[in-house]
Amino acid sequence: MTMKVAAALRLKNDYNLQLIALKHRIMSNLVVEEGQEPDESPKKLIALYHQVSQNYQALVTKINLHNSSTTVEYPSYHDNYKSGHLIGDLFSNDLPPDLVSKEKYIVQALVERESLKAEIQTFKSILDRSKVSRSSTRDILKVAVLDVQQLQKKIDTMAKFLRIMDAKIQEHNWLQDLKEI
Incomplete structure (x- = not known):
């Protein structure tokens, strides 16, 4: 299939949600009042848990093998920002023709996507911390050490690369069949 x-x-x-639900069902049927029967048999629930767990493990193995042997082409933020490529309008998905796109394994794209998400969150925290305000003229004047506008543009650029990369991964997921193992 x-x-x-x-x-x-x-x-x-x-499968993951089913495993969580089964765990709760098992736990709630382990102890009953003396002379009473549990609502569901913990032994049967444990057997079902093992079966779902085996299905989950087989499926995740298939997905991981697929992701480590299949490629997707996308423009990577890290392949382009060093060379000074600008990516045009930050809020559209249009890309300039000279942007560097490389074919990488899906597993590499997934790792890069998570890394880029973490970088964006870090830079957003830096940006939030860099914003200064004064409640009165008697307060000590504090100034940002970093260029806030430049930092915001960097975040917007990273977010655009993330959107495009994610769209390429999603497109791949909807078009490609999972390989049999």
């Missing part, structure tokens, strides 16, 4: 990667990712999430 073949399925699209996006469907497999959804199934992975469903």
Whole structure:
């Protein structure tokens, strides 16, 4: 049976939610008043938990093997910012033709996406901390050490690369079949 990667990712999430629910059901049926029976058999629930866990493990293995052997082409922030490439309008998905795009394994793109998200959050924190205000003229004047406008432009640029990268990964997930192992 073949399925699209996006469907497999959804199934992975469903398995994960099912495992959490089964754990709660097992835990709530472990102890009963003397002479009473549990609402559900913990033994049967544990057997079901093991089965779902095995399905989850097999699916995640398939997804990971697929992601480490399949590529996607996208413009990486880290491949472009050093060479001074500007990416045009920050709030559109249009890209200049001279932007460097490389084909990378999906697993590399996923790691880069998470790293870029973390960088954006870090720079947003730096930006928030760099904003200065004075409640009265008697307060000591504090000034930002960094150029706040330049920092905001960097965040906007990183966010655009993130949007484009994420769109390429999502497109891949909806178009590609998950490889059989």
